[in-house]
Amino acid sequence: MHGRSVLVIDHAKKPAEKVRISGGGRCNFTNIHTEPANFISGNPHFAKSALARYTPWDFCDLVARHDLTWHEKTLGQLFCDQKSGAIIRMLLDELDAANGELWLETEVSEVGHRNGRYHLRTSAGDVSAQKLVVATGGLSIPKMGASGLAYELARQFGHEVITPRPALVPFTFSGQLKDTFSSLSGVSTPVDAHADRGPDFHEAMLFTHRGLSGPAMLQVSSYWRETEPVQIDLAPGWHVPDVLGEARDASPKTTLRTWLATWLPARLADLVAGWPGIPGSKQLANLSNNDIETINLALKHWKVTPTGTEGWRTAEVTAGGINTDGLSSRTMESRNQPGLYFIGECVDVTGWLGGYNFQWAWASAAAAGEALATHQ
């Protein structure tokens, strides 16, 4: 890196394991619609500078320089045609080109700062460096080597850590709701959904044995806090009284249950038709205006309160993390401790599902890299 020697230390057996498993093995490496609004942070302005200076197209250029190709799957999500392994090879080739070294299966047990240098105690011996970039991620998927090292180091050097919480994670339920969802396990349907403090997500929702998942619920989970309800619109984009009114004129003898099944998966239609106050077996011709209003409310404003989430075991990312107040948004350098940088998921910047988290990892890394290259 521009005259500096670079050493990457990782306790994992293999490099970039999360890249390998990402995007179902095809690495959803960025999103062409990346905007600061796609990130959750205590300071929504913090990510702007890095994201503006290293865009999805910068990463696409890098991918193209390595003769790799990609395709857009949906909603601006770019996936690598050659699978995740090719992206890992590319990152390793870039490290080689910068004469960087990679030490795998190396544990960092202690970091100190003396005489203007960082001193690391590692399982492969002591190392010292003028600058230290911490990119050890968040707490999601401990089985893959996630650790709280970044947070420990941040606290050691005087930073505040906003309590990390699992994000992009399925919801779990208990009691009657759990049984109901379990009986619908495998059913998927498009919804508009939001948590109290989050935006509406228009994506698919999936019923599971333990609760609710699918892209819509994963997105909502990043904004959700315990004991809060999740609002679900099971009829996204349709004006129920109009659609139902037309159906009543066209096929008055159809039952409400049958009509619901023309819009919703059959098992879900059966569930809705049996909800209290929903006259599932009534013919459309006999529906009163009150009935229609009840059906409208039930479909458009379904409110469920999760018991919790599947937690760190399956969360795709960690929300919260190192408070951005203590970091420079231009360089990711600590404001307390010169020469110390925090990048990627350990910082309190959490992307939506769909390539945004890698884009933040690349952009924050590029911001720190640029600073390291220009400041001696």
Ligand SMILES: Cc1cc2nc3c(=O)[nH]c(=O)nc-3n(C[C@H](O)[C@H](O)[C@H](O)COP(=O)(O)OP(=O)(O)OC[C@H]3O[C@@H](n4cnc5c(N)ncnc54)[C@H](O)[C@@H]3O)c2cc1C
């Ligand atoms: C199943 C899954 C699928 C995902 N799919 C996508 C996707 O398609 N698109 C997307 O944008 N995002 C995706 N993500 C999120 C994305 O992988 C992360 O946001 C991203 O990898 C964060 O990069 P990072 O470098 O900050 O941390 P990480 O990639 O987590 O890397 C941290 C590294 O630090 C090492 N480490 C940790 N603790 C220590 C320690 N004490 N000593 C030494 N080394 C340590 C780890 O071994 C690891 O290699 C996915 C996540 C998961 C779990």
